Amino acid sequence: MTDSLDTAQTAPADGNPVASAAAGTRTAADVVTKDLVARLTRGVVGSGRTANHTPFTGDVLAELPESTPEDVADAFERARVAQRQWAATPVRKRAAILLRFHDLVLQRQAEVLDLIQLETGKARLHAHEEVQAVAVAARHYGRKAPAYLKPKGHTGVVPTLTKVTELRKPKGVVGQIAPWNYPFELSVGDALPAFVAGNAVVMKPDTETALTALWAREQLIEAGLPPEVWQVVIGDGPVVGPEVVKHADYVSFTGSTRTGREVAQGAAARLVGCSLELGGKNAMLVLHDADIDKAAAGAVRGCFSSAGQLCISIERLYVHESIADEFAERFVARTKAMRLGNALAYGADMGSLVGERQLETVTRHVEEAVAKGAKLLTGGRPRPDIGPLFYEPTVLDGVQAPMAVCHEETFGPVVSLYRFRAEEEAIALANATPYGLNSSVWTKDGRRGRKVAAELNTGTVNVNESYAAGYGSVQSPMGGMGDSGLGRRHGSEGILKYTEAQTVAHQRVMPLAPSFGMDDEKYAAFMSRSLKAMKAFRLR
Known part of the structure; x- marks a missing residue:
């Protein structure tokens, strides 16, 4: 590991966004100690060895257990035994564990913020979005799970003579495949409703971000979750992932559309259900009456949070032609002012990409677009002087088909600016994609914004916000349409998907004959x- 992760950068003469956050002093070695790794990996089923790395430097963070197919089968066997007793635990006791976990996360957030940053390379404020999301989900299901899961009476075929009750029974053992980009929220955040519904979970986190998921497991166990109820397996996706699908009673997957199709096929072959949150090519519509400054600030958040490595981030900006030039000027100025940094501290506006594959995709999309006539308004360069995987936040104008950045998911800090004349045109352009995950509408007229939102084919639409309002409103479902996936997280759908509905019909007085x-x-x-x-x- 390097001696320090924190560097001070100065802006070059061309004014592109490179100023870093204030330098700090802590190193990766200060955070990821041998004792920490030994503590977090206790109980992980793995007979081999693998390693993860920090995007900030490319150096090894930790040696981790690596699971074989036999290890995965063993993890499911152990989880099944534990699940039977866990399901017999009253739901209010299960829910109380989530509320204790909520408190532990907020009390110890500095620990997990360090791990999230080291494993993903993101800025600390963007890491804190994960802490917020997990705390909100824990509070919500800790309070609402008993109501979601309680027996419900229904009118029978013959009123008063047919007494009908709907029960909710846990699926059993949920197989969860979690991604690298939000390793806290998209691991434990998705597992919480499964646990409180009475399921056990066998999770495969991404190897590069496994420590964050394991930290979450440690806190949840301290809050009262029986250790065997949450099993973790680690290894290459093509090896371990299919084994998780092979043994699960239900599959929860977040990742690419291509892999999601494979997961769905594997689940369908076994007649088990699955939920899939997949890719997006999300659009933001800035209507003619929008507050330009607020919209420009919202676009920075929507496009560059976690360096654009967010399924619900904005990659297409549609701006009314009457304000497009002014919006572009203000948006580009804000983008150029962004501070890139690798400090384990608040202050940076954007961090690093997570891996070589992401850097290659971002570079290819930008270079191809520029070569085919797109205009680079700002950014467009890797920044190896800050870290091996840093890339400047980038704004393109004049993008059109068949440029790859026009229709393929970039999943990086790159956004394309388009102009439109009429709202109908903007809606049609926003909907002209096989994806349907998230979108954003900006206007001073809330009624108009909600009307436009209802015409967009995405699972969530945010009016005068980029993504956080919809995602953070956990009583409401969140998920994708089209190539963006199946099923929903959050709200009643986010917990009932982990259950089987059972109808008990008691016929009284006379038979139906x-x-x-x-x-x-x-x-x-x-x-x-x-x-x-x-x-x-x-x-x-």
């Missing part, structure tokens, strides 16, 4: 009269 001396014809006539009466009384 000829009785009390009725023959078939009289019974049919009786039931016909009853059905007409139920409609007349407006029964549902």
Whole structure:
């Protein structure tokens, strides 16, 4: 490891965004100690060895257990044994664990912020978005799970004579495949509703961000979760991922659309359910009456949070032609003022890309677009002087098909600016993609904003915000349409997907068959009269 992760940079003469956050003194070695790694990996099923690295320098962070297919099978076996007793635990006791976990996360957030930064390379403020999201999810399901899961009475086929109750039973053992870009929120944040619903979880985090997920597991166990209920397996996605799908009673996956299709096929072959949060090519619409300064600031947040490595980040900006030039000027000025940095401290506006593959994609998309006639308004350069995977926040103008950046997901700090004349045109352009994850509308007229939002084919739409308002409102479902996935997280759908609905119908007094001396014809006539009466009384 390097002696220090913190560097001070100065802006070059061309004014491109490179000023870093204030330098600090802590190193990766100060945070990721041998004792920490030994503590976090205790109980991980893995007979081999692998390693993860920090994007800030490319150096090894930790040696980790590596799981074989046999290890995965063993993890599921252990989880199944633990799940039976866990499911018998009253739901209010399970929910109380989430509330204790909420408090531990906020009390010890500095520890996980360091790990998130070291494993993903993101700025500390963007790491804190994960802390916020996990705390909100823990509080929500800690408070609401008993109501979501409680038995519900329904009107039976014959009112008063048929008593119907809907029960919710856990799926069993959920197989979760978590991504690298939000290793705290998209690991434990997605697992919390599965746990409180009475399931065990076998999780495969990305190897490069496994420490963050393991830290979350340690805190949840301290809050009261039985250790065997949450099993973690680590290894290459093509090796370990299919094994997780092979054994799971339900699969939760967040990642690329290509891999999501493979996961769905594997789950379908076994007739188990799955939820998939996949890619996006998200659009932001700036209408003619938008507050330009607020929209420009929102675009910076929407486009460059976590260096654009966010499924719901903005990659396409559609701006009304009457304000496009002024918006571009203010947006580019804000982008140029951004500070890039690798300090384990607040102050940087953007951090690093996570890996070589992301850097290659970003570089290819930008260079191809410029070569084919797009105009570079700012950015467009890697910054190896700050770290091996840093890339400047980049704004392109004049992008058009068949440039790859026009239609492919970049998943990096690159956004394309487009102009439109009419709202109908902007809506059509925003919808002209197979993806449908998130979108954003900016206007001073809230009613107009909500009207436009309803015409956009995305799972979430934010009016006068980029993504945080929709994602953070955890009572409401969040997920994708089209190539952006299946199922939802958050709200009732986010927990009920981890359950099986069971209907218990208790028939009383008389059977649903000829009785009390009725023959078939009289019974049919009786039931016909009853059905007409139920409609007349407006029964549902």
